[in-house]
Amino acid sequence: MGLHAYLILAAVVFAIGMFGVITRRNTIGILLGIELMLNAVNINLVAFSRFNGNAAGMVLTVFAIVITVAEVALGLALVILLFRTRRTAIADQIDWLKG
Amino acid sequence: MTLEVAGFWAFAIVLVGAALAVVLSKNLFHSVLWLALALTGTAGVFLLLNAEFLAAVQILLYAGGVVTVVVFAIVVTERLIGATLSQTNRHVVRGAVAPAIVLTLVISWIRRSPDVVKPVLMDGDLTRTIGVAVLTQYTLAFELLAVLLLVSLVGASYFARPEE
Numbered sequence: 001m002g003l004h005a006y007l008i009l010a011a012v013v014f015a016i017g018m019f020g021v022i023t024r025r026n027t028i029g030i031l032l033g034i035e036l037m038l039n040a041v042n043i044n045l046v047a048f049s050r051f052n053g054n055a056a057g058m059v060l061t062v063f064a065i066v067i068t069v070a071e072v073a074l075g076l077a078l079v080i081l082l083f084r085t086r087r088t089a090i091a092d093q094i095d096w097l098k099g
Numbered sequence: 100m101t102l103e104v105a106g107f108w109a110f111a112i113v114l115v116g117a118a119l120a121v122v123l124s125k126n127l128f129h130s131v132l133w134l135a136l137a138l139t140g141t142a143g144v145f146l147l148l149n150a151e152f153l154a155a156v157q158i159l160l161y162a163g164g165v166v167t168v169v170v171f172a173i174v175v176t177e178r179l180i181g182a183t184l185s186q187t188n189r190h191v192v193r194g195a196v197a198p199a200i201v202l203t204l205v206i207s208w209i210r211r212s213p214d215v216v217k218p219v220l221m222d223g224d225l226t227r228t229i230g231v232a233v234l235t236q237y238t239l240a241f242e243l244l245a246v247l248l249l250v251s252l253v254g255a256s257y258f259a260r261p262e263e
Binding site: 003022023080 | 103104107111114115118119121122127130131134137138141144145147148149150152153156157160161164165168169171172173175176188189190191194195197198199201202205206209210214215216217218219220221225228229232233236237240241244247248251252254255256257258259262
């Protein structure tokens with residue numbers, strides 16, 4: 001398989017994740033969509049790294065995975081905090097900053 | 100059909116199918132389990148690209164770690180709210196417009212450039228190459244990442260602390 005096949009696969013997964021982020025109402029569901037989008041970026045990085053013979057893309061992928069893990073931990077802590085104070089998981093109802 | 104092509108299509112179908120199930124499933128818990136399958140499919144794609152180390156990291160950190168944490172969060176929030184979480188999608192048709200535009204643009208842009216068919220072989224052990232690069236060329240980024248992990252760990256435990 002050529003580079004294009006991997007890039008198109010990553011683009012499809014990215015679009016699906018974006019669809020999830022836009023349409024989900026539950027905050028945890030939105031986080032799962034973000035996971036999919038980040039995952040698609042990792043596929044791109046590894047494919048470019050492989051087809052260019054440069055290991056830098058793989059190092060970046062390791063960094064991206066670690067950042068994702070930190071993001072998930074923090075995001076879910078925020079979700080739990082929101083649940084405690086507002087008793088809701090629906091992103092539309094979290095409008096404290098609305099004037 | 101070579102083994103690589105067959106493997107690519109198998110992993111691609113698993114990955115795209117599981118990703119669709121993640122964003123469309125009504126039950127949030129099922130969504131997370133589908134996400135685990137999608138992440139494992141990505142690990143398979145990494146294997147096809149000869150990135151064994153990344154495939155292992157992917158399964159350990161993502162499919163192992165992230166999925167466990169999300170399941171924990173669902174269980175805790177369900178206890179707090181006292182009901183099973185269900186989730187719905189809103190504006191499905193309108194919500195599909197933006198991803199469709201992005202997808203078309205990206206694919207047309209990819210198609211404009213020439214395809215690279217043959218991977219460039221990297222000499223030596225790839226895991227070793229990554230390790231050496233992390234500790235020489237990318238040391239600063241590596242150390243910053245350690246700080247980031249510490250900050251997010253402290254922040255997460257601060258946000259999720261028990262109520263006084």
